[in-house]
Amino acid sequence: MTIPTHLQDYKIPHVANGSRKFFNEYPIKDWSFDNYYRSTHQSLNKDKKFATIKCSFKNDLDWIMQSKNIPSEVVNHAKSLSLEPTPSSSEMKVKLSKEANKRRKASYTQKIIIKGSGSISVGNITNGELNNVECPSKRKGVSNELDENDSINSGTAMNAGMNTGVVEPDNVEQNPKDNSSLWKKWMKFLEKEKHNFHPYSPAAHNIIRCGKGISSRPFLDESLYNDHLNTHLINEFPIPSKCTDYIDQVIDSVDINLFKKSLNTLPESSEDCEFLQEMFRGCLRFYTAVQDIYDGEATFKSLFIYPFLEAVANGVTVNHCGAELKVGEPVLKSMSKQLKELDLLVDDKSQYKADGIIKLFKMKEIEVLFLEVSGSFGNKEKVKINFDHHKGTFGSLAILKTIADEFRFASVDTFKTLKIFFLHAAGTKLHLWSVSFCEEGFFELWREEFLDISPLFEDRLEFLPRSIQFFWNMRALLKETVSTIAVLKEEHLQEMPKWRYTYCPFPTLSKLVNPLILKLVHEEDSTGMAEMGPFYTPSPS
Structure with missing residues (x-):
């Protein structure tokens, strides 16, 4: 009116x-x-x-x-x-987050003026001052070699799910993060369809959710989605041949007593073999459990998840990072930090509590993987499962943003190689998702791996090879992430002194990486989640 x-x-x-x-x-x-x-x-x-x-x-x-x-x-x-x-509660929450993000992006305080008296004052740089300025320090991403046995190879899954072979590099396609024409198509599509998206859907926040076995439903264009998949770089991590005899000996054990004896017979004392031994010990624990494995979320975590995540964390030793697993309901500090900076943190009750977090305690306590468990083992409640998936997506974005702020002078190319992970335990499956930055305003949510848990000893011949490969790959991916963070830190420290007494004339990572920060609450934000995916095609089995 x-x-x-x-x-x-x-x-x-x-x-x-x-x-x-x-x-x-x-x-x-x-x-x-x-x-x-x-x-x-x-x-x-x-x-x-x-x-x-x-x-x-x-x-x-x-x-x-x-x-x-x-x-x-x-x-x-x-x-x-x-x-x-x-507006609905979800629409209002997104709107407030966008406004807070806009305020933060507008107040770009880098300019330092040295006055004649020797005093220092800080001035503001507006968005207009940054227009059409090319970053002079843009560097190509630095590839970090891992341990010899964890080097990135493109391999063929063998031995019932374990990767011990190598295929020719011709099969490796171009990384879509560097495919500008593809991202332009995504930009055009998302802009056209933005009014059809649920406020919390990944597509509404320029997040492309994808991966093997993941459907384009409910919001993405199928043809464009398939183009995206076909240009994606797939890394695989072969298990070294020195470990295969030990693996075969344990898996081929005819009964649980021989299984227990075989897992304690290590061929050599090495980080890889000790990691595999911890994997088998975790399996022995649930093979011999007499409690009801379906009895609540705590049982799911203690039997099927924590022992393996602990071994993964202890096996990530690169760069003396101090990786360790925090269990219980640890607070995702990255989310609290971002909400506080946006003035959206109401109180301690609004903190993001995960079901477990792997943190790098000797690298600024950076969070690199966190866990969301959707109820008890075998739970099929779709609303809860899909809600936790979307909650985890926004939690990952908060971690990415925190790292971008921490190492703001590092190169964009290196930052594009960084992956942050959340492990989603839902039903009988573990889904390992990664979130990464692609272009300004775009992110990729990629399902790296999934594992369908078979808790019976008689299923070991099929399950154990898949289980070993799943956690082996997880450890290798985390090693890559730690190495990338080390490079980001080095680049940041090299670049930062140049702008100590003058403003930085190009957008830093803290300016470019600016996702919406949303902390979802099940009671208020789960409406419509049952229809938001992810959808699997074909259904993982």
Whole structure:
């Protein structure tokens, strides 16, 4: 409804209490629900009390309509506002996050001015000052060699799921992160379809969710999605031949007693063999368990996940990173840091609690992998499973953003090689997802691996090779991530002194890597999740 010009700045003349003060302090042109939500009920946890605030807005408009000595045009406008549809909780959360992100991106404080008196002052650099400026220090990503046995090879899955072979490099396709034409097509498609996306869907945030066995449903263009898959670089990690005799000896054990004896017979004392031994010990634990394996989430974690993640973390020793697993309900510090910087952290109750986190305790305690467990082993509740998937996606983005801020002067090319992981345990499966930065504003959510857990000893011939390869690959991928972080740190420290007393004339990583930061809460944010995927085609088995 159009407000008459002479009433554009009208405010309710009599002072009111509580949320009604909003209409006394703000002119009628600003009486939208969005402004009301931002400006009132500051003592409430607004995410949890969204419905309460929505009801309060309607009640306060009714109060205006029933008040005396109010111009009829104002009463009519209040009535019009009460009939307008208000945003959903998810739409409001995304909107506030976008506004906070925009404010952060606009306040780019790098310029340092040395005054004659010797004092130092900091000035602001606006977006306009950065337009059309080419980054002079853009460097190609540095490839980091891992241990000899963990080098990246393109291999063929052999021995019932374990990769011990090598195929020709001709089969390795171009990395889509460097395929500018593909990203332009994605940009055009996502812009065209943006009004059809759920506020929390990856596509709504320029995240391309993909991977072997992952469907383009429900939002992505199938043809473009297939082009994306066909240009993706696939890394595989062969298990060294020195370990295969030991693996065969354990797997081929005819009974559980021989299995136990064989796993303790290591051919040599090496990091690789000791890692494999820990894998077999973890399997022995659930093979011999007498408790009900379906009895709750805690059982799922203690039997099928924690022993293996502990071994993975202990096996990531590159760069003296101090990788360790935190169990229980550890707080994802990256999410808290980002929400605090955006002024969106309400209280400690709004912290992101994972089911486990692998952190690099000797590298600024950077989080590189976290765990989300969707209920007990075998749970099939689709809403819970899909909610945890989307929660984990945004948690990964918060980690990426934190690393970009920490090493802001490092090169974009190196940062594109960085992967952050979340392990999603759902039903009887473990899904290892990675999140990485591709182009400005674009991210890739890629399912690296999945493992269907077979808890029976008689299924070991098929399950154990797949299980070993799954966690072997996880360890190798984490080693790559640690090595990339080490390079980012080195580049950052080399570049940073150049801009100690003057502003940096090109966008740093903290400027370029700027995803929306969303901390989802199941009670408020799970609506519609059952239809948001991920969908599997063919269904993983």
